[in-house]
Amino acid sequence: xxxxxxxxxxxxxxxxxxxxxxxxxxxxxxxxxxxxxxxxxxxxxxxxxxxxxxxxxxxxxxxxxxxxxxxxxxxxxxxxxxxxxxxxxxxxxxxxxxxxxxxxxxxxxxxxxxxxxxxxxxxxxxxxxxxxxxxxxxxxxxxxxxxxxxxxxxxxxxxxxxxxxxxxxxxxxxxxxxxxxxxxx
Numbered sequence: 352x353x354x355x356x357x358x359x360x361x362x363x364x365x366x367x368x369x370x371x372x373x374x375x376x377x378x379x380x381x382x383x384x385x386x387x388x389x390x391x392x393x394x395x396x397x398x399x400x401x402x403x404x405x406x407x408x409x410x411x412x413x414x415x416x417x418x419x420x421x422x423x424x425x426x427x428x429x430x431x432x433x434x435x436x437x438x439x440x441x442x443x444x445x446x447x448x449x450x451x452x453x454x455x456x457x458x459x460x461x462x463x464x465x466x467x468x469x470x471x472x473x474x475x476x477x478x479x480x481x482x483x484x485x486x487x488x489x490x491x492x493x494x495x496x497x498x499x500x501x502x503x504x505x506x507x508x509x510x511x512x513x514x515x516x517x518x519x520x521x522x523x524x525x526x527x528x529x530x531x532x533x534x535x536x
Contacts, residue, residue: 357437375464392430397477401441402428408489410529413522416499423513442483451494455485465517484525
């Protein structure tokens with residue numbers, strides 16, 4: 352299966368939790384239908400990206416990066432690369448690269464979608480971001496990557512500025528999802 356076909360499959364199966372998420376899902380699927388290259392960073396005026404909120408093993412805190420290009424606190428994420436077979440692969444690869452934690456476990460389904468301005472190029476207007484949750488093991492030690500100025504662990508209520516509402520929503524959804532996973536074990 353191609354990365355494009357995987358994105359269609361993932362977004363078709365995604366169960367939106369509200370009208371905004373339903374609208375994003377529909378627009379992402381329409382964009383994929385109209386753009387065979389939607390998974391590449393060269394696709395304009397937008398392209399799909401994959402990201403993951405990293406949640407600690409207790410389900411209480413998230414690891415964020417102070418991103419060097421965006422100059423704000425964000426989840427880990429980025430562009431699809433040659434060799435990526437699935438959106439989940441993109442999210443997990445980016446989370447591992449940007450956090451320095453090689454032993455992350457990615458939950459299989461996206462938790463949220465987001466459309467935001469793209470800092471990657473003056474020619475690309477938006478990233479259509481498919482957001483996952485990754486769980487860090489209890490002994491995880493994060494390491495700053497070249498894309499980060501710093502990393503920090505925060506509860507969803509303590510996320511510093513500057514950030515955005517999408518990060519706050521993702522932190523709340525991610526910690527709730529991990530706590531539900533832990534309760535189900």
